[in-house]
Amino acid sequence: MKGTVFYFLVFFGFFFSCSPSENHKTVVEAKDLHSLMQKVTDVTVHDIFSPPVASRVYVYPSIATYEVLALEDSSFRPLAGQLNGLQPIPAPKEANVNFKIAALYANYLTSKMLIFSEEKMEEWLTEWKSDLEKRGMSDDEWEASVNYAKTVHQHIVAWADEDNYKETRTMSKHPLSDKPHHWEPTPPAYMAAIEPHWNKIRPFVLDSANQFIPQPPYEFSMEESSPFYKELMEVYEVVKGVDKEKKEIASFWDCNPYVMNITGHVMFATKKITPGGHWMGITKIASVLDSADLMKSSYAYTKTSIALADGFISCWDEKYRSNLIRPETIINRKIDDDWTPTLQTPPFPEYTSGHSVISTAAANALTDVYGDNFSFVDSTEVKFGLPSREFNSFMEASQEAAISRLYGGIHYRRAIEEGIWQGQKVGDLIRKNIEFKNNNAIAEN
Template identity: 45%
Template sequence: MRLFLILALLLSQIAVAQKTKAELRTHLQPAVFSITMVMIHDVVNPPAASRFYTHCLMGAYEIVAQHNKQIVSPTKFIPNIQPVAITAQAGYNYQIAALYCILETGRLILPSGYMLEEDQKKLIIALLREGHSQKTIDDAIAVAQEVAKKIVTHANTDGYLKLSTRLRYRPKKGEAYWYPTPPGYMEGIEPHWKTIRPILIDSCNQFVPKPPVEFSKDSTSEFYKLSKEVYHVGRNLSEKERFIASYWDCNPFAINTSGHMSIGFKKISPGGHWMNITSIATTKAGLDLDKGIMIHALAAATLMDSFISCWDEKYRSSRVRPETVITRYIDQKWQPLLQTPPFPEYTSGHSVISTAVSETLTYLLGDNFAFRDDTEVIFDLPTRDFKSFRQAAEEAAISRLYGGIHYRDAIENGQSQGKAIGNFIVEKLKANGVKPAI
């Protein structure tokens, strides 16, 4: 009888431990989404958003790696990052610390980071309801705060704080070069982004794409044909194509004009869309919290490096947008379906970053990983089913042609650029012992 009671007690303790782990896992997606919502509020531009995601997750990744031998520490394969020495309370719950660290880093690094204090309070309340003691939570928070401060201190050395001191970008003179587009005629976003220190790739110009098709007004030229394609596709869109373009719009700078009034609409960034896809996929796969944090951090780092590589090319070629060319030389009244983003055209950012992160996710979660994407539901768009990450990336890329904001060569060469980045990162992960999660 006594043996039976001991066995029952052990089984009960195992069940409680498993339940606790499962409950902690459920807090990851809300934490990442809280970061997203603050960035939507702040209208954070796409390159900067990818940087914020990366640093918000890197501390959590390092905390997990220090306690789980199956998780390879990012310090093993990320240059310029040192192991985080934790001096706070020993014996702390590292998973609670990792979750809280995501929010704490966001609180410290985001412009409106103070908004995350409410999310931190909600997390604490949820943890108490799940049976964690106040002391357990307090000890974990102390670690999270220590790590977050060190992560932000390190992040501040990547060149971001110097961007505001650099000269403002002036568009190059000439018909071939980018010029601000309606309705906002906003100046170029992040013209010096190539100076940001990358995470996994070696340099901003490691993956320079082949040059864009040369500008020409000659109606027989290759460039004119590219422009005409954008024009004709935009005038003959099917309902499905219109939906695809709108689904992957991801433009934080959208402005709607009515008479003399301009109204801004806040939307998720391209990187934010892919971070939510990462959350959806890791949840569907039933991964534990440790692997979920690792995959989110690696997806974010891939996005950050992809933006650095893409923006390096954008302001090197400074290529004119289709809207400018078409309204000047083909049809003065033509308008693209999507609002043209405020930066040069080549290469297509969505094509580069979507292709790159799809390769990282494919390696970590497998090819033909089907998922239902509900990212755009908050913007009144329905869910969308994909058979794989690569299929989603393909659709994101071609959406830019449907939307009238990119030429075909910017899309296809952008995909090649993203593929090269993704392959490089995957090989680096393999070489350093980072294995697929499933």
């Protein structure tokens, strides 16, 4: 009789421990986050976001996801109190919240708010919810998780609203100058300079936009013995002699979201991924290759997106301080009016090289997560008609991204070298100042 009672109690306890309303949680996997982040990238391409603005689209949703997941996983530390102005997210009020569903739904809501084509994000949500229902998700679990996600979303949005982005939307355009070394609009669209006030955006880890000021560009001079003239002629000669491999490298890392094409009297745009979108794509590739779970994948996206966001703020601060003329403008004016760069010159000042800054910062972040000597095949640009490229490490990829700007004819070497320095400084600062891993919890386990 005692044995029968014992087994009954064991069964009774097991039955209620597995009650769907209490402990059973629908499984949410890293692939769900990857599909969401890919959708965000697809929408940023469709909506033609500039590189700096796209970095903002990635970072806030990524942080929303991470903060929710970190509440459940004690081996990771929340970023509240570590990032500028971020306060702790509210705790859930309902008992049956699935933190993983809430984390991705908070990401979805925040992403949807930051883009234009909301219907495309809604398409992702419809498919994802249907998939979760097939995995056994109950209506109560969904409702509780969504309610909590909305609370977190509102918290993140309130924080984002204080970053000066809205204020910069109404600020003045970049004024043109008659000084010979200052930036001018470039062909074929002769667009106005984008985001001249991006240095006013609140950084995430940087103390200020000008925390890491690179060495200034070489003094403008058309004297043949001057450093500036020599690096100008280097760009000229490299493009004239660019071979197939260098042209492929330049095209692979072009990442110009709005390339203008002219055929006769017809002008049309080709939409492409941004530099930040390329590195978020690499983050997905690395996470899948590592078989990283949802938490580790969120860690990778979040650290990389913070590096990208602060990298753009730091770089854009220097771009509009030095306001340096692009190679195309001065070469056409002074050396060869038939010369064209390998890549279309993007619409903002030359110094420093944005891809050099953000690629170095992002590569540092990914190295922190997945280690050095992490070999991978970068297929990010395949959907844009370009072949994959293989790399032995994230830093090797970032170095190729940097030098691609010389092969493309859109940057001087000094802008590349100082851009790498700038990106390294941003990456080092994030590594030293932001603790993602909870070492105490890891030691206890």
